[in-house]
Amino acid sequence: MIAGLPPIYGLYTAMVTPVIAALWGSSKHLISGPTTAISLVIFATVGQITGADGQTLEPGSDAFIQSALMITLLAGIFQLALGLGRMGTLINFVSHVVVVGFTAGAALLIMFNQLKHLLGLSVKSGKSLIQSMEIIIDNLAAVNFYALGVGMATFIFALLSKKFFPKIPNLLVGLVLGSLLAFVLGGKSVGLLMVGEVHGALPRFIVPKIGLETFSILAQSAFAIAILGLIEAVAIARSIAAKSGQEIDGNQEFIGQGLSNIVGGFFSCYAGSGSFTRSGVNYEAGAKTPMAAIFAAILLLIIVLFIAPLIAYIPTAGMAGVIVLVGFNLIDLHFAKIVAKASKRQFIVLIITFFATLFLELEYAVFIGVLFSLIFYLQRTSTPNVAVMSPDPDDHHRRFIYLERKLLKECPQVRILRIDGSIFFGSIAHISSEIKRLTEEDAPQVKHLLILAKGINFIDVAGSEWLVQEARRWKDNGGGLYFTGLKIIAQDTLIRGGFKSVIGEDHFYVTKEEAIPGIFAKLDKNICWACENRIFIECEQVEQKVDNETLQTSAT
DSSP states (O other), X not given: OTTSSOHHHHHHHHHHHHHHHHHHSSOSSOOEEOOHHHHHHHHHHHTTOBOTTSSBOOTTSHXXXXXXXXXXXXXXXXXXXXXXXXXGGGGGGSOHHHHHHHHHHHHHHHHHHTHHHHTTOOOOOOSSHHHXXXXXXXXXXXXXXXXXXXXXXXXXXXXXXXXXXXXXXXXXXXXXXXXXXXHHHTGGGGTOOBOOOXXXXXXXXXXXXXXXXXXXXXXXXXXXXXXXXXXXXXXHHHHHHHHHOOOOOHHHHHHHHHHHHHHHHHTTOOOOEEOHHHHHHHHHTTOOSTHHHHHHHHHHHHHHHHHGGGGXXXXXXXXXXXXXXXXXXXXXXXXXXXXXXXXXXXXXXXXXXXXXHHHSOGGGHHHXXXXXXXXXXHHHHTSOEEEEEEEOTTXXXXXXXXXXXXXXOOOSSXXXXXXXXXXXXXXXXXXHHHHHIIIIITOTTOOEXXXXXXXXXXXXXXXXXXXXXXXXXXHHTXXXXXXXXXXXXXXXHHHHTTHHHXXXXXGEESSHHHHHHHHHTTSOHHHXXXXXXXXXXXXXXXXXXXXXXXXXXXXX
16 A cells, blocks of 8 residues: 555565565575565655646556556566676665665655545645645545544554564554454444455466656666665565575575566566565574475465455555554664764765655665765775874883874884875875875974885775875985885785886885884984984984994094
8 A cells, every 4th residue: 555556466466576586586584575665665656657637647546556567577677687797786885874764764754645544534645745744734624533543543553462462463453453443433434445345366467558658757766666675685685694694695686586576567566675574584483495485475375365355344544554653663763873873974874865765756865875875985985094103112012003192202204104094096185185294294304204004905096106106205305105014905006007116115014023124224323313212122222333333432
């Protein structure tokens, strides 16, 4: 009903989709089928299409159903193509905060879209959230309080059932009790609408038929639905695999989800994905192979043959009460609070995704969240931390520590910096300005620069060219640029492009213990003799050497 389809189509999706996904996917426990978030996107997308009469398609109509089946087929084709193209790593770019923000926004939309059923109003939904709110406010005088009572009672029955009888399916309990209450109140005689009779409990083969103009509109949204479905499926499969110890093949999961939606599009199913609830129950029940999903689908088909006639007696208001509860449970306030405390940038991404889901085109909300995630990521990686370091004399191993943490003496000829981030085209400007600020402005007499490079994971061509220029600048200034602890993999571009040899092979050290003596040998010993800081062990050798020279001069 969230998707604007007759309930039987949800049952069809729960029969066909999990079988195909289980046979061609990689997870042993993932159960696919209709999901709340994708159902809402289907409703938002298809509900905006206009028919031949210029009006938007009526939910549940044949044209609406045909469009839903076609968008399912297109989404499946996109998913299969991504899987065959080995693009499983795409999901890694969709952070969990984007999913939580989208889900929370979708949950509010779900609950609001059910208000008209909960209030017993016979009105059409608006094209936007604000327009729908205006329609409901204008029709508040026509509220059916019998419908409101049945909906709220169903909501409360389901809530109490979950609290006091957690092992019993609480939503089913709520629907049964809500339906009984509707019967006691008088049912249709008091204006209560029913879900209606379900015709045909077996999925039937059908080729979706839509116009060319509608096809182009659906194709634009199908990719977003495909990505959303893959995010749900892979995330759920990985979360359960973390418990079972199974390794998930993201590309194979893409293929399984794609084939399930392609086949489902021809057998009266709408776009589905992995279900956390059903998958969790499957794992907890002791499932060991994907055959559990197949047996579950077969058993569901048998059960539906017997319960299909009973669906006609479910009140629409009661179904709305259950859906509102489902939407409420989708909002993860606990995680949102953790994100707000842990990372302001991630919280901003969550909020942006949330409001984009509420007020913009729903199928693009996830992409907007991903875009801002990448923007903040690039901002962070393009401004790596550059810190001044110095050996701690109080430490037995004389470890190097940040001067911001402890005020220590420094060598007047050598500036030691630690770079915590990659040197690439996006970070060069920041690193260059920081080095100039920490050397030219703070210590203009410094001639040598040692970079503690353990935190550098990657150097691209632009970064390599800049390092060569920087090395020449320090050399022309009478000193040099040196590195210690730079990973071999980070030196790959430097070596392949010949940049390392230009800088000087002898300017790269494996450890600080090797770097300090090598650089110390190039220092001006007259400055060393007059220096009072004496931060290196080698400084004591200079003092002893100078004393011996003084004694020899006096004797002469």
